[in-house]
Amino acid sequence: MATLAALALVLCVSMDGCAAAEYKVGGLDAWGVPPSTKPDVYVRWAKSVPVKLGDALFFLYPPSQDSAVQVTAKAFAACDVSDPLLKLEDGNSVFNLTKPGRAYFSSAAPGRCRKGQKLSVDVPGADGKLLKPSADDEAALKALSALPPAAAPSEALPSLSPGPDDDDDSAASSMVAGSVLGLAAAFILLWL
Numbered sequence: 001m002a003t004l005a006a007l008a009l010v011l012c013v014s015m016d017g018c019a020a021a022e023y024k025v026g027g028l029d030a031w032g033v034p035p036s037t038k039p040d041v042y043v044r045w046a047k048s049v050p051v052k053l054g055d056a057l058f059f060l061y062p063p064s065q066d067s068a069v070q071v072t073a074k075a076f077a078a079c080d081v082s083d084p085l086l087k088l089e090d091g092n093s094v095f096n097l098t099k100p101g102r103a104y105f106s107s108a109a110p111g112r113c114r115k116g117q118k119l120s121v122d123v124p125g126a127d128g129k130l131l132k133p134s135a136d137d138e139a140a141l142k143a144l145s146a147l148p149p150a151a152a153p154s155e156a157l158p159s160l161s162p163g164p165d166d167d168d169d170s171a172a173s174s175m176v177a178g179s180v181l182g183l184a185a186a187f188i189l190l191w192l
Contacts, residue, residue, distance in 0.1 A: 020052070020054040020055045020056065021051075021052070021055045021056075022055065022056040022057075022058050022094065023049050023051065023055065023056070023057055023058065024058045024060060025042070025045065025057050025058060025059050025060075025105075025119060026041060026042065026045050027045055027048075029041055029045075030060045030061055031059040031060055031061040031066065031068060031107070031117070032061060032066065032107075032117060033107075033112055033115045033116065033117045034115070034116045034117065039116050040116075041116075042116070042117075042118065042119040045119070046119055046120065046121050049121070051097055051121055051122075051123055051124075052097075052123070052124065052128075053097060053098070053099075053100055053123055053124065053125065053126055054096075054097065054098070055096075055097050055123075056094050056095060056096045056097065057094070057095045057097065057105070057119075057121070058092070058093070058094050059088070059092075059093040059094075059095070059105070060091065060092060061091055061093075061107075062091060063089055063090055063091030065109065066089075066091075066107055066108075066109045066112070067087060067088065067089035067093075067107060067108040067109060068087075068088050068089075068093040068095070068105060068106075068107065068108075069081050069084035069085075069086065069087045069088075069105065069106055069107070069108045070084060070085045070086040070087075070095055070103065070104065070105055071084050071085060071104050071105070071106055072085065072104065072136065073102065073104055073134065073136035073137050073139065073140040074136055074139065074140070075104070075106075076104035076106060076118060076120065076140050077139060077140035077142075079106065079113035079114050079118070081106055081107075081108040081113060084108065087108060089108075097121070097123045099123065100123050100124060100125035100126070100130075100131050101122075101123060101131045101134070102120055102121070102122050102123070102131075102133065102134075102137050103120065103121050103123055104118070104119075104120050104140070105118060105119045105120070105121075106118040106119075120140070
């Protein structure tokens with residue numbers, strides 16, 4: 001039994017943690033309309049977070065005032081939240097990233113998507129490689145780049161590589177938390 005637990009510990013350490021990570025969208029900021037001083041808060045946040053298949057996104061907001069929805073690329077580009085893929089409105093919404101590709105999220109509160117309260121993230125496949133953007137993804141990019149600067153983030157769709165001026169360390173702390181949880185599970189196995 002101890003050999004099995006030791007093997008689990010080695011696998012957890014070598015695989016960069018056993019548990020999937022959960023990332024709070026926006027880092028220190030709650031899910032809401034971006035302030036005029038940081039209109040690209042969600043673009044910058046998405047660039048700073050190295051999501052993987054199986055990770056989760058956590059949206060924190062006042063449930064009486066907002067919600068979080070997952071939408072298609074076309075709905076994202078048009079800010080059409082009338083027919084979401086999934087809608088959560090409990091104020092502590094967690095979306096699991098179960099499919100590789102680009103995932104799109106928005107507020108369903110009236111007018112908030114057009115004010116920049118939306119997020120897209122690239123989820124790599126199990127091999128760690130990003131999928132080629134679909135035609136709908138490309139259309140979403142074109143539609144976003146056509147919006148006036150005040151209504152759209154400065155970068156339409158984020159990549160996963162952090163930029164040189166990204167200073168939000170919340171992604172790193174979330175990754176550490178996921179790795180620590182994996183190591184804790186392995187140590188529990190050792191004691192069994």
